[in-house]
Amino acid sequence: MIAESGHYALVLALALALIQSTVPMLGAAQRDVALMNVGRSAALAQLLFAGLSFIALITLHVTSDFSVANVFENSHSMKPLLYKITGVWGNHEGSMLLWVSILALFGAMVAAFGNNLPPSLRARVLSVQAWVASAFYLFILTTSNPFARLATPPIEGRDLNPVLQDIGLAVHPPMLYLGYVGFSISFSFAIAALLEGRIDAAWARWVRPWTLMAWIFLTLGIAMGSYWAYYELGWGGWWFWDPVENASLMPWLAGTALLHSAVVMEKRNALKVWTILLSILTFSLSLLGTFLVRSGVITSVHAFASDPTRGVFILGILVLFIGGSLTLFAGRATALKQGGLFAPISREGALVLNNLLLTVSCATVLFGTLYPVIMEALDFKLSVGAPFYNLTFGPLFALLLLMVPFGPMLAWKRGDLVAAMQRLLAAGVTALVAIAIAWAWARGGSALAPLGIGLGVFVISGAVVDLVERSGIARVPFKTALHRTRGLPRSVWGTAFAHAGLGVALLGIVCETTWNSELISTLRPGDIRNLAGYQIKFDGMTQRQGPNFAEVVSTFVISENGRQLAVMTPSKRSFATRGMSTTEAALMTRGVSQLYVSLGDTTADGGLAVRIYHKPLVLLIWFGPVLMAFGGLLSLSDRRLRVGAPQPARGLRGLQAAE
Structure with missing residues (x-):
């Protein structure tokens, strides 16, 4: 009954999307406020029914209803609850249902929070959004129905692809x-x-x-x-x-x-x-x-x-x-x-x-x-x-x-490139120092790598210089500069963080790509290998049973200069239902660098093939995007992005009314 309810909710969501795609558009053309407002109600109702359909599919997965083909193909009664839920979008049909649910969510957000929009523009936006939604509802219902029943319900499911668990x-x-x-x-x-x-x-x-x-x-x-x-x-x-x-x-x-x-x-x-x-x-x-x-x-x-x-x-x-x-x-x-x-x-x-x-x-x-x-x-x-x-x-x-730091330094309409270069002088000097240090310390790798380091430092320093210039720290008393800094718009801070995030990611990319170390070896219990100053000792293997897999765990003791740092336990998991196995790598993090151990196959004489990496500054690759997203959030929280812009003069209108 849950499957049929979810399918019916999806059909109702399609019907609402079709209404939303036509009625508000007609209202906007006729300047009929009542018809235009239909778009808001339809968008909110569409989200309700799309959400109900998605919740129904989650319920079917959580309760292991294997009479539904999607659940049978992608779930198992012994699978952990978290992966039963994530398995909903770990397949084509479920992921498309998530796709249209998010589409309905954004349409409903415009309907609920778009009060500052002109009614006719909002109506047309909601109609166009519904055009897209209608096409994908039809796609799901005709080719990818997540609620299709099996004629003969099986006792157990096939489990989710192990890589996705x-x-x-x-x-x-x-x-x-x-x-x-x-x-x-x-x-x-x-x-x-x-x-x-x-x-x-x-x-x-x-x-x-x-x-x-x-x-x-x-x-x-x-x-x-x-x-x-x-x-x-x-x-x-x-x-x-x-x-x-x-x-x-x-x-x-x-x-x-x-x-x-x-x-x-x-x-x-x-x-x-x-x-x-x-x-x-x-x-x-x-x-x-x-x-x-x-x-x-x-x-x-x-x-x-x-x-x-x-x-x-x-x-x-x-x-x-x-x-x-x-x-x-x-x-x-x-x-x-x-x-x-x-x-x-x-x-x-x-x-x-x-x-x-x-x-x-x-x-x-x-x-x-x-x-x-x-x-x-x-x-x-x-x-x-x-x-x-x-x-x-x-x-x-x-x-x-290279061009990123220059943008914020230039004035609108007509800028002064020489003045911008002068303001970025400190960032340029910092970058040159970073290049010199990288060249002096580098051991092997591309000759261009120090230039990449310098470019990353230049981007980060440029973001800092932008904040310093706006606050006037070097030109005005400290209290005045502090007051200016506190008064900077959040969008300015957001831009600086986003640009700095690019530089941080570049540093991680250059260092990991250029100076990573790799060791491929066959080890037996008691064997020791050295990599990047670490001593890696293989202590042996043990077996254990997971909720829906059997696992062989290998133990590695990591030391540096005779001092034990960590115990790493990579493993191989076998999923009997799917007849597949996965390799679970082990990671040891020190600062923003990592030691990475991945297992291969065992040999006939009892050895274990192992691949070990040392990845310097690798975490900066992902810290950079996180910093960029944080900058985006700061900009999004700026009040200036939540209010309407001043109305331009009539002569500056980009397109005259076409109605």
Whole structure:
């Protein structure tokens, strides 16, 4: 009965989405307030029924109702409760239900908290959001029903893929989907603005908080997924340029460009055409990522399904929304006025350069991801890996990081590059000192690594210099500077933290990539190996039984200069139901560096193959994105992002009313 109730709730959510997609749009066209308000009620009710459907699927998994095909395929009665819950979105059908539930959540948030929006714009935003929701409700109900019953209910389930039975999967997919789906609001705002004929600084002020919220979640989701792959898959790497990893990186790059472009539009009433286009492209890349994961056109540890029917349906959604929105954009873009002018050397110019580098970087990743797929369709087998991205994406992003500290130092409309360089002199000197130290201490590795260290330090120091310049610490009495510092807008602090996070992540990437140490050896009990100043002693293996797996645990005693530091216990788990095994790596953290032990197979003579890594400063790779997300939260909490922008003069309107 729970399954039928969940299915019925999903059907009702579709019906409400169809109402929400049409009635408010008609109301906006006729200026009928009553019809426009239908959108708010329908959006809230849609969230209610989508949420009920999702809760029903969770209940079926928790109670191990194996008469439901989705539960049978992805659960087991002996599985821990946490993984019964996370198993709901550890499969195609459940993850799509989570996808549309988050879509309904964002629509309901616009309905509940969009009181500062003009009623007609809000109605159109909710209608466009419902168009997207309706398409995915239809997709789920016709090709991916999570509540389908089995004719002959089995006694036990097949269990969830063992690789997905990890705490990281409890948080990573929801975070990622909140980012993916959150950009649908930016898309809906862009389409609604094109339909309404209102694109101005106020529009940019309204769309920025939603874009920033999605960007924060996507940043955390990507970082968490990277860390999960690092410790769970046993490969010891943090990024593999996997096509599905790229699918999440592309909307992040486009979303970052959108955030900066919206700032220019809000402050200077410029870059209107570009900002609208970025709003469309960012969500389009999210849809493309959904297609890549679920169509079967790529093979990846992250990919869900290979059903051609699903792939064709999602491809139809892609064509409908991407093609339709770009067609609408092409028809309306010619009527847009660009607004305020600015000199090339200005803060606007720096943000335009930022956008150019981000979008070219995104295009590079898109090419590297899709080119093998296209060639495979033409019967040519090839792969695009790290060397391609290192030679293309790497230099572009390095140039972007070099330009980051200059943006906040330049004035709006017309800046002074020489003055900006003078203000960044301290940051430059600090970077040069860091390069000299890295060159003196480096042992092996790329000759470019010290330059990478210097670039990371320059970005971090630039963020600090920006705060120092704004507070006037070096120019005014300390009490005055302290008062100024306390009075700085949260968005200023947020920008500084986000930019510093980029530098922190770069330091971790350079150090881990350049100076990591690796030891591959076959050990027997009592054997000792040395790596990066550590003595690793293999003490033997023991067996133990988990809730739904059998586990062989190996014990390693870690010492330094004769002093015991830790005991590491990597293991191998065997899941009898699935007939699969996983490797559980062990990590020892010292500061922000880690010792990493991963197990291989046992040999005929009783030896154990072991792979041991020392990864210097590796945790900075993930501390950086966390710092960036924290900066985003600070900016999001700024009151200026929660109030409407002043109405621009009539002569500065970007698009005249089209009604």
